[in-house]
Amino acid sequence: MPTPDSPDSPDSPAASPDSPSPGRRYAWASRNFRIQTTATVVSGLGNAGAPIATAFAVLGNGGSATEVGYVTAARLVPTVLLLVLGGALADRFPRHRIMVGANLFSGVAQAVLAALVLAGNVQLWQLLVLSAAGGAGYALYSPASGGMIMQAVPQEYAAKAFSVFRMGLNASQIGGAALGGALTTAVGPGWVLALDALCFLIAASLRFLLEPETAPAPGGSSMLRDLHEGWREFVSRRWLWGIVLQFSVLVACTGAVESVYGPVVAEERLGGAGSWGLAMAAFGTGLVAAGVLMARWRPRRLLLVGNWGVFLFGVPALALAANAPLSVLTAAMFLSGVGVTVFGVNWMVALQQEIPEEAFSRIVAYDELGSYSLSPVGTALAGPAAAALGLNGALWACAALCLLLSAAVLVDPQVRRLSRRSTTDATEVARERATAP
Template sequence: MPTPPTRPRRSSWASRNFRIQTAATVISGLGNAGAPIATAFAVLGNGGSTTDVGYVTAARLLPTVLLLVLGGALADRLPRHRIMVAANLFSGASQAVLAALVLAGNAQLWQLLLLSAAGGAGYALYSPASGGMIMQAVPEEHAARAFSVFRMGQNASQIGGAALGGALTAAVGPGWVLALDALCFLVAAALRFFLEPEKSPAPSGGSMLRDLREGWQEFVSRRWLRVIVLQFSVLVACVGAVESVYGPAVAEERLGGAGAWGLVMSAYGVGLVVTGLLMARWRPRRILLVGNWGVFLFGLPALALAAAVPLPLLVAAMFLSGVGVTVFGVNWMVALRQEIPEEMFSRVSAYDELGSYSLAPVGTALAGPAAVALGLGGALWTCAVACLVLSAAVLLEPQVRRLSRRSSTDAPVPATEPVPAP
């Protein structure tokens, strides 16, 4: 009898953990993309000012910055999938309480600050564990393809989440968007419960303080890593102020409100996803050099808002910003996967995020006062120029220009030596 046709096999790089983590990230991302829009308009709808929006955003970022390193040390000691489940449940609970308060119509500013801080704490525990899990689930030879697919899924949720968040905020109010975010967290936690325990790193045999010190030494031994994280400490503060404070304020003032800003953020998501298709096939040799060219696009939304362009041009600027984020993000993940020892992933990832987000609470907290002092246009021009200048300055570092993709047969580059020119 003829042999029955065999079912096509899944790609060898798409492990079970990779598929589950990607699906859970997409689901939680749907809620997370709409939650900042809903939170901003909940503050404004309660009679709050642009400064209050900045304070609420800063309240979420501050515990993230303070607890990231602790989250990294825990993720290199404990099962990462269990940490992610616990963090998702905690974040889901805090968002559910926030949603209930907003829906009841009696949310006070101090409550918004406290619950935003709880969400930031949940993220600080989740993020290093997530980074370590996805890195370990991907073979190095397929890293670019896998990370592109992961980021496409992650970024696709930005499109639906931002559009849905903006539309629901305009149609039924921000409380329902926050309730949806809580539900997405709970579903993601349920999925991550079925992750298989990853290969445990070799026990350090020391204290957590020693683990943190070893992670720090691994981080500072690479000049390219320090330079880019320093660059992003300012970039993230500027971009966060634009997207969380200035953008919603401009949308409320002259673009038509939450629906228009949701459309703008959706264009950002489209840029992320479309470029992910390109990055799944493109394997640039100079990974950090190419990635930093994408960073030049980060300041376009601030530039468009400052110039008071029509909505279609603002949508185009946000689309190009999404293109730049994916170009940088995929190459950055490839560089970390290639250069950082597996047992150090979560700690180095935590120091990376700590540095990158270190000025974000200050930037968002001062966004309102800066708009008062400089005018909204002046604050936006400042953010746009800062993004451009920092993108150019990083190219002065030889390791950023020269760090190259290795084939699977290449020997690792010593961490403390300059990266040689290919």
Template sequence: MQSQPPPPPARLAWASRNFRIQTTATVVSGLGNAGAPIATAFAILDGGGSTGDVGFVTAARLLPTVLLLVLGGALADRLPRHHVMVAANVFSAVFQGALAAVVLTGDPARWQLMLLSAGAGAGYAFYSPAAGGMILESVAPEHAARAFSLYRIGFNGSQIGGAALGGALTAAVGAGWVLALDAVCFLAAAALRFLLEPQAPAAPAQGGGMLRDLREGWHEFSSRRWLWVIVLQFSVLVACVGAVEAVYGPAAAKERLGGAGDWGLAMAAYGVGLVATGVLMARWQPRRILLVGNWGVFLFGVPALALAVSAPLPVLCAAMFLSGVGVTVFGVNWMIALQQEIPAETFSRVTAYDELGSLSLAPLGTAMAGPVADRLGLSGALWACAVISLVLSAAVLLEPEVRRLSRRRPVPDPVTPADPHPAPAATG
């Protein structure tokens, strides 16, 4: 009797249980997180606050993230990462719920908003390095491109719905309820992450103390020129983009467009760009990963240009879409470079140094956004952010390691038949 051919491999057979749970939890938390910055900004502006007040509250959220990221990375390489993520999500939910309560019950003082926002930012400092390490552990290296793309599609898809819903709910029922929804989403994500399969701490058992762990992570980070050059670029770039998204964008929407609803639509267009490009990046595997990734960085400043010239809403949405395209092109290639080049046992520490450097100027950028707009005018400040973004995107290409770092030849895919010219696997 002739043997039957083997059944075709299941789609997403490469995706482990942990990958599926972590991606689902990220979508859930992303729905709330996308609307929270919009709600916070308009809670301040609608209460009579200024762009400077928005900047100070945003800076208060970012500062503890910057200060605690390295500690979060060291813990994530020593402790089971899903435990760190669950605790961080619950911590953020408590502070975000308290922030919602003070907004719903009256006219909150700026110090209250800053203090509670800082608590949520501290939670993120411990969550983020652990999350990056969990995704790294949950898929084999040969599936990295499709895994990171699918993960970003899920996260970025939640940004579309979360931004549009957050803007609409802020306009319809008030900012406090959007912040309360964010707290609920944090708790739901924590419950999902509690189901993750336990993983052994990544650090060697003999260890050497937390300081030794931090020194090892710093050595891995600082010994790679391509890594710290791009992080240095992003330290300024993130400050500019953060000022546009958290301060100047909501202020321009309130002054020139239709307020929170229109800004929510613009942020949703940004999310559409993220998701649409995620589908592309699951199939496209450029050889020069950082060179291609940095071409996406050139699009980061397009929304600032659109806002600077008082573009109508459709043009602003197109600019936000292009920015989302650029973020995904860079983000997927960046994660592939990190997974390819950074040892797994130091991955969370290195990514913590990455985020620390990238966010180091963000609190200052958002805190100074109001004073800069007062001096240059809103349009002048937006032009400055756009020009700085474009100059930095060009300058980083002067570094040869950024231009030359190449994707290694992938290991043959064990879930597909041997094929001298295999087509990229579907991610649906």
């Protein structure tokens, strides 16, 4: 039976104009939420297959695991360098316009890359430049997207909304990874990259229909001051920067496994791109399955429960290092997907609950900046590490780091104790923020 703080209770205080009325089960899903979720699903279909296609485009052109790592790093470097700029822009200007422009830019870059791959004999420098262009587009898009989706739902429905959003995104990863792997095997990587370009253009058209929900930040402050204020918000919360520091190494390890080691192992032992596409689809299935769980489960200790999911991040590396058969690898990828969603939903709820709305995009930018900061290094060194330690040795090292960092972050009491607020508490905090000088 629902209590006044339950998301299904008609007596819950309204946190925004999008709060549902009795009898309207999905009234919390505002127009912007529906459009953004649909556009994310569309772009996710292409994005899930593009890394598979890019890796096998390099390998098919005679490249090595080291060159696969360089191409992946080329995408990550501009992402890291431009994320903070993207966050500041998204807190000053209409977020939907930034997303449209970023999607169009990324779509054109992928279209050019697809044309070059289809023409044959694409050069490494071309792959590097166009991968970097895609990373720049993502750096501008992601902070605006994070701010828009957090702004589009009432706080008392945050867990349900973020779970639905992630289920849509993750379902597209299932289809996109399976389709990307199958198409790469059947017709070559160029057509997968062309599909990704088309998906970007469709997503841009959908996001053009989004409406800004708040006015842009006043233009009186400078961009540098905005960045400084966002940094103060970021460093004032130990739980926030502690987990971001943890993820800087975790993302580097998992990125090396998924972008470099996984495709190489699939090519050498498991039958090629189709097998790796199946493994990535299992990862997506785990993401969706956990999304169904998180839409109903409201754990009180947000970050403690979320971090238990992080322990599963290193399971695919363990399976690959142990030379496990494809069936075991797909199970490991499924568990990893479950862990990503369990963490991700709780993390998004914590951010919406604890971060002032006007600083959302800058905090998202600092979050992603820290989380991705070591990824270019990790992917660039993936090949040399495999040469020095052996492929299995590098995989064992990645798995050990994931497990060690998952345990280490729980030393911080702020991570263990940060709790979900009741609807009444959340309303009071929102009122205090709105009236603060």
